[in-house]
Amino acid sequence: METSDENLVTLAQAGDAAAFSALVSRHYDLIHRIGYRILGSQVEAQDMAQDLCLSLATKIKNFRAESKFTTWLYRVAINAARDRLRKRSTRRKISENWGDYETNSRAADAKNRAQLDWLNQAMKTLPDDLRETVALVLGEELTHDATANALNISPGTVSWRMSEVKKHLRALAQSEELIR
Amino acid sequence: MNELDKLQAALRDTTPAPNADAKAEALRLAAENFAHLQESAPDARPISKAPQKGSIWKGITSMFNRANLRPALYATSCLVVAGAIFTNYQPIQDGLPTLQDAEPITSAEVAQAPEPAVLAERAEGDAVANRLPQQAEEEAPQVPSSTSKAANAAPLGALNSQPQAKPAPRKKRAMNQSLDLESSGIAQLESSGIVAPLSHQDDAIVAPQPNDDQFASAPENAVKVTAQDPVSTFSIDVDTASYAYVRSTLLNGGQLRPDAVRVEEMVNYFTYDYAAPAKNADTPFTTQISVTQTPWNPDTQLVQIGIQGEKPAVENRPPLNLVFLIDTSGSMQNANKLPLLKQSLSLMLGELHPTDQVAIVTYAGSAGTVLEPTNASETATILAALDALNAGGSTAGGAGLRAAYALADQMRADGEISRVLLATDGDFNVGINNPDDMKSFIEKNRNSGTYLSVLGFGRGNYRDDMMQTLAQNGNGTAAYIDALAEAQKTLVDQLAGALFPIANDVKIQVEFNPSVVAEYRLIGYETRALNREDFNNDKVDAGEIGAGHQVTALYEITPVGSPAIRNDPLRYAADAAPSDATEIGSFKLRYKSPGATESQLITTPITPFETPTDAGFAAAIAGFGQLLKGSDYTKDYSFDDAITLATQTKGADPFGYRAEAIRLMKLAKLRK
Numbered sequence: 001m002e003t004s005d006e007n008l009v010t011l012a013q014a015g016d017a018a019a020f021s022a023l024v025s026r027h028y029d030l031i032h033r034i035g036y037r038i039l040g041s042q043v044e045a046q047d048m049a050q051d052l053c054l055s056l057a058t059k060i061k062n063f064r065a066e067s068k069f070t071t072w073l074y075r076v077a078i079n080a081a082r083d084r085l086r087k088r089s090t091r092r093k094i095s096e097n098w099g100d101y102e103t104n105s106r107a108a109d110a111k112n113r114a115q116l117d118w119l120n121q122a123m124k125t126l127p128d129d130l131r132e133t134v135a136l137v138l139g140e141e142l143t144h145d146a147t148a149n150a151l152n153i154s155p156g157t158v159s160w161r162m163s164e165v166k167k168h169l170r171a172l173a174q175s176e177e178l179i180r
Numbered sequence: 181m182n183e184l185d186k187l188q189a190a191l192r193d194t195t196p197a198p199n200a201d202a203k204a205e206a207l208r209l210a211a212e213n214f215a216h217l218q219e220s221a222p223d224a225r226p227i228s229k230a231p232q233k234g235s236i237w238k239g240i241t242s243m244f245n246r247a248n249l250r251p252a253l254y255a256t257s258c259l260v261v262a263g264a265i266f267t268n269y270q271p272i273q274d275g276l277p278t279l280q281d282a283e284p285i286t287s288a289e290v291a292q293a294p295e296p297a298v299l300a301e302r303a304e305g306d307a308v309a310n311r312l313p314q315q316a317e318e319e320a321p322q323v324p325s326s327t328s329k330a331a332n333a334a335p336l337g338a339l340n341s342q343p344q345a346k347p348a349p350r351k352k353r354a355m356n357q358s359l360d361l362e363s364s365g366i367a368q369l370e371s372s373g374i375v376a377p378l379s380h381q382d383d384a385i386v387a388p389q390p391n392d393d394q395f396a397s398a399p400e401n402a403v404k405v406t407a408q409d410p411v412s413t414f415s416i417d418v419d420t421a422s423y424a425y426v427r428s429t430l431l432n433g434g435q436l437r438p439d440a441v442r443v444e445e446m447v448n449y450f451t452y453d454y455a456a457p458a459k460n461a462d463t464p465f466t467t468q469i470s471v472t473q474t475p476w477n478p479d480t481q482l483v484q485i486g487i488q489g490e491k492p493a494v495e496n497r498p499p500l501n502l503v504f505l506i507d508t509s510g511s512m513q514n515a516n517k518l519p520l521l522k523q524s525l526s527l528m529l530g531e532l533h534p535t536d537q538v539a540i541v542t543y544a545g546s547a548g549t550v551l552e553p554t555n556a557s558e559t560a561t562i563l564a565a566l567d568a569l570n571a572g573g574s575t576a577g578g579a580g581l582r583a584a585y586a587l588a589d590q591m592r593a594d595g596e597i598s599r600v601l602l603a604t605d606g607d608f609n610v611g612i613n614n615p616d617d618m619k620s621f622i623e624k625n626r627n628s629g630t631y632l633s634v635l636g637f638g639r640g641n642y643r644d645d646m647m648q649t650l651a652q653n654g655n656g657t658a659a660y661i662d663a664l665a666e667a668q669k670t671l672v673d674q675l676a677g678a679l680f681p682i683a684n685d686v687k688i689q690v691e692f693n694p695s696v697v698a699e700y701r702l703i704g705y706e707t708r709a710l711n712r713e714d715f716n717n718d719k720v721d722a723g724e725i726g727a728g729h730q731v732t733a734l735y736e737i738t739p740v741g742s743p744a745i746r747n748d749p750l751r752y753a754a755d756a757a758p759s760d761a762t763e764i765g766s767f768k769l770r771y772k773s774p775g776a777t778e779s780q781l782i783t784t785p786i787t788p789f790e791t792p793t794d795a796g797f798a799a800a801i802a803g804f805g806q807l808l809k810g811s812d813y814t815k816d817y818s819f820d821d822a823i824t825l826a827t828q829t830k831g832a833d834p835f836g837y838r839a840e841a842i843r844l845m846k847l848a849k850l851r852k
Contacts, residue, residue: 012214015218017211017214017215017218020210020211020214021207021210021211021214024206024207024210024211025207028198028203028206028207029197029198029203032198032203033195036195036196037191037195042196042199045198046198046199046202046206049198049202049203049206050202050205050206050209053206053207053209053210054206054209054210054213056210057210057213057214057216057217058217115189115190115193115194116190116194118186118190119187119190119191119194121433122187122190124432124433125433134187134191135191138184138187138188138191139188139191139192139195162184165183165184165187166182166183166184169183169184169186169187170183171433171850171851172433173183174850175433175847175850175851
């Protein structure tokens with residue numbers, strides 16, 4: 001049976017390099033996913049994941065067994081993504097956050113292309129807080145409670161945000177019909 | 181399938197798997213870092229003592245906050261901690277570590293070398309459309325600094341085999357930082373922003389994404405009481421930038437700011453069915469005035485003033501000297517900026533005559549001439565020069581303008597028209613960056629006879645206010661290019677109007693008759709208002725009309741006795757002399773022929789019997805614009821009403837511009 005995250009963390013905190021490596025390797029994909037879904041660019045997600053993995057060596061000591069490790073990790077990853085967005089906004093002053101062109105050109109065979117274009121549109125119309133919530137609720141399939149925990153907000157806020165997401169998507173659908 | 185399922189499926193199906201190499205590299209670096217940390221653990225003890233949400237600096241902060249700490253210990257532990265931090269980051273020596281972890285060494289680094297980091301960030305993030313990320317990375321080393329991205333692009337072996345590469349400078353910096361800390365205290369560090377990144381910690385609040393576009397705007401024109409203030413004076417405006425910006429915002433789903441909407445520019449975006457001047461007429465344009473019912477208020481009327489410029493035969497036009505002044509600063513990198521600009525200008529080349537001359541000046545960091553004056557027939561040379569343009573650096577707008585004007589001077593010959601065509605996202609952040617200073621600079625050059633037109637691109641830091649200042653004071657027009665179709669309209673279909681002035685300093689003054697009109701309001705033109713006395717002052721600058729241009733202005737007037745009058749009559753005012761006159765007012769227009777310094781005057785009475793000339797659609801657009809602006813005067817008028825009116829009055833609409841406007845109204849209604 002796999003050693004639990006929490007046990008690995010305890011070992012890592014005590015200085016066990018193998019445990020730390022196992023932990024990072026187990027969760028690299030999670031970090032990358034969160035990065036991609038919030039930043040909308042694989043290159044940026046990759047950079048973010050690398051930076052975060054590096055800093056986990058020190059950050060891991062801040063983890064207290066009060067929550068699940070993944071909940072904590074989601075929070076740390078979302079913060080890393082937020083900081084990247086913030087940096088991007090002050091440095092590059094780009095208001096369209098999601099979906100750099102590279103994403104489009106890189107990804108997707110023809111079959112996925114339309115879906116990806118739609119996703120680009122959809123994620124772009126969402127404000128940052130809704131996009132984070134979507135990344136956790138829909139992307140990670142977390143419960144509203146777990147999402148609330150990771151985002152440090154109330155479960156009610158999560159539900160409200162998801163209904164906002166629906167509204168945005170409906171408006172998008174209607175505008176698509178118009179533009180077509 | 182409901183919306184959320186669709187979104188979930190899209191997320192699941194399109195999120196790319198992590199790149200295996202990148203993952204392996206990240207894991208290797210993380211393990212290495214962890215190992216270093218363990219080795220230095222005894223020295224790094226303060227780190228683990230840091231509060232949960234703190235960081236290394238917090239540990240240091242609390243350490244120094246202890247009053248009984250002896251100075252000697254102070255200094256030594258500083259050095260030790262600094263050394264430990266340094267060790268942690270060794271594996272990524274060659275690249276600047278990124279900011280977002282709020283680790284102090286990072287912020288110190290960046291504080292010392294902010295500009296290269298900015299450049300690199302742009303280079304890696306703004307990868308232009310159609311370009312694979314790998315290619316973008318390969319280009320990154322052109323940027324005069326190494327970054328984590330550049331380091332990634334370099335052979336990974338270099339990092340592995342030389343883990344100690346160039347440690348000295350970093351160490352020195354870290355130590356200097358610590359010594360600063362010792363001598364000047366925490367407070368200064370905090371004020372200098374080095375400690376401040378602590379607030380970026382795990383519970384940081386998301387900063388709202390700012391939209392830094394800046395607009396020229398003024399409060400909406402208020403209703404004037406005719407008896408007190410019968411004269412309205414303004415400069416004509418043939419800009420269309422605001423409409424294109426509004427369209428781009430609506431289509432992209434962004435929030436539209438009321439100050440981005442200039443109603444007159446929206447109205448002027450469209451062409452109306454105005455009669456063209458007769459051949460060899462005295463004036464190069466015709467004026468037509470109509471009075472119709474206001475769509476949003478049954479008790480007021482709409483006076484539409486339409487001016488149609490003559491269309492000189494294009495074949496016989498004088499040769500043209502065009503200087504493209506192109507912003508190639510880093511912010512121009514997006515697909516909707518420099519790449520679109522290149523496409524737009526190459527579209528335009530097809531419209532030029534072989535005798536025309538083209539030159540290209542770029543500005544970014546330093547201004548440079550990319551293409552010396554070249555005959556327009558040498559399209560290959562011009563296209564090659566356009567193609568070679570690359571974005572990078574910050575914007576030296578002032579120097580660029582100077583260079584462009586100098587080049588235009590050099591190209592000038594008798595009977596030719598010189599124009600500088602500035603293409604930018606308006607971010608003049610080096611040199612003259614105050615609209616007022618820019619204005620006086622442009623005014624000086626305007627008198628040299630060279631016109632200036634402005635093409636705006638992109639969004640996010642679009643400086644609409646700057647563009648307006650430039651175009652209004654440079655005797656030119658401002659257009660906003662958001663798509664290739666707009667470039668086609670501005671640079672191909674309406675090229676003549678954009679480039680060949682037929683009347684300069686065109687001012688309009690309308691005097692309303694107080695015995696017929698109780699109140700009036702000019703719709704839009706807020707940024708174009710002139711003082712009453714400016715009308716007869718030929719030294720006061722105003723707008724230009726180009727070949728074939730149209731100008732439309734709308735007044736909402738409230739007849740005497742109408743229930744829509746907003747202001748009560750003054751008790752002590754002299755009663756207006758009763759008059760049988762039915763004239764609504766008097767329309768006066770002043771203009772200068774190109775090259776002339778004295779203006780000519782045209783006067784026309786406005787009677788209530790003017791035949792409507794394509795009035796409905798302009799009214800619908802004016803209503804639409806005011807709705808977007810959140811005007812007080814439109815009462816219960818709704819997007820639906822505007823849609824209905826626009827649909828009824830759409831007419832032939834050969835280019836589909838009006839149909840597009842109706843689509844935008846529908847979009848705006850949804851976004852409401």
